[in-house]
Amino acid sequence: MKALIYTATEEVRYKETPSPLPAAGEVLIEVQAVGICGSDMHAYRGHDPRRVPPLILGHEAVGRALSGRNKGRHMLINPLITCGECADCRGGRSNLCPHRELIGMRRSGAFAEQVAIAERNLIPVPETMDPVHAALTEPAATAIHALRLAERIQYQPLNRTRALVIGGGSVGLLAALSLRDQGCTEIDLAEINPARRSAAEAAGVGTCFDPQAQRPADAAYELVIDAVGGAQTRAYACEVVRPGGLIVHIGLLDNGAGFDARRMTLQEVTFIGTYTYTHEDLVTSLEKLHNGALGSLDWIERRPLREGAQAFDDLLQGRCGAPKIVLCPLGK
């Protein structure tokens, strides 16, 4: 089969490679659509010690089952492989499973014509749904999971929350769209890239601004979602959250400073780190994407997998304003 292989820092190559061999309980999926995640870019930059080249990256994938009990059906891949047996898996927090693995990290991912995955990691995609839209389920679930954690501990419901989302990539944008879906009417989005601000504005998420140029009039958000996760955005989040408020930290850009422990304590602010999603979060997200709760999704950019190297380079160089590029092995 053909695959886009991460071969060295800042290098991915589209080339022939053996098809994966499904292990017991696994099936083969013919990939239809697979999104490029920030973590794929992180690896491509050579910043992720867990993703060692040569490796097929990619974990936001939808495809057609070539074997197993769903043969012929369109399926969403839950890329997080968990044991199903530990206290976390049994306790509804499978994303914390100590044995978890992600495809495209230490095992082959989905930037390929085919990928192998356990049957129990598949979720049926409605037959009428565009696979490219369905490929957005993974980042949407990341956002929806984070909001679920936020709502669980907030002092007021989301529909009475003044919220700031930092970062207009797909997770940030989907967090803002999910907030809107949950009745939140005061949503600001901070993004330094003007093309991404335009995309977010077009998606209608609220007020978009450049945090390097402008400061919101009353920087006192009950909820701040940091979908970037860098030293600068953490410092900004600590600054603009209101006393007693909540910072939800999804991004993993860097582990630099920026966290203001003194303000967090004196102003009784809570910080939640959130990681991925559960199987249920994926099911919820797929449904929301399908029923239009998260809008038209026309901000996705589709490209053929064979042009993947160009897509990675465009993202690296900041030439791409779209919050998400989805690669299609069968052509777009």
Next chain:
Amino acid sequence: MKALIYTATEEVRYKETPSPLPAAGEVLIEVQAVGICGSDMHAYRGHDPRRVPPLILGHEAVGRALSGRNKGRHMLINPLITCGECADCRGGRSNLCPHRELIGMRRSGAFAEQVAIAERNLIPVPETMDPVHAALTEPAATAIHALRLAERIQYQPLNRTRALVIGGGSVGLLAALSLRDQGCTEIDLAEINPARRSAAEAAGVGTCFDPQAQRPADAAYELVIDAVGGAQTRAYACEVVRPGGLIVHIGLLDNGAGFDARRMTLQEVTFIGTYTYTHEDLVTSLEKLHNGALGSLDWIERRPLREGAQAFDDLLQGRCGAPKIVLCPLGK
């Protein structure tokens, strides 16, 4: 009257000063017992820009009302002055009141024979209760407030929680004693000062160890309470908390690095900053201290106020193993 006045960095002087003049709604209190707080020591070291000498420090106080409707009765002082009108005050989170003031910070505190305070900041102390024990209410309320916030968002009840308290000063020790009171059976306490470890062990809070010399066998605490709040303790907290767990940050030692945003995110850890207490937390704490729920309290060291300068110096030099020194203006 006589008062212990913070006059310069590392200097407090016991000397004559005019008695305070109660404003409208305030009464005069004859101070019986007042604890030395870590924040008083922080000011004494010259590290608190909010506490400018000359100033009477001290806010953990109990005394006899010399005027007002409680005249002659023993009263606990709620040292946090809040507006009672804002959304936070009305919403049960008065500790977040944007207009809040603390006695001994920008207005005179209680290291004195007399202090003025609003009548509504007084809580009656049972007549049979030792004022020195009652003076522990403020740090106990800080600990109990923090546990209340922890319990609100934990995934399991406190009695099924494996907890670590960092710091064996009064707030840390009272947090450990409160955890025990709430049915928690697995409590470790990390403290570098051997005299404080002995005091904590004598108080019977669980396993006490020196985190610089020894590491707990299985460092996977669902709950870590950082009652120190320094770069080192934050780093330690981030390291030993289990995935999906909770760090409660009470201490304000320094604002250095130590926070591991990457681990917090990848392991979905929550961090709550907690600040002081509400009036209700003080009432609860006084009751718990009175009914013995927090043990015998014989670890308190009593000294006369006139020897306050020595007490500050002993604490500064690390010569004092007692988790709390309470000063008594009327002699001990």
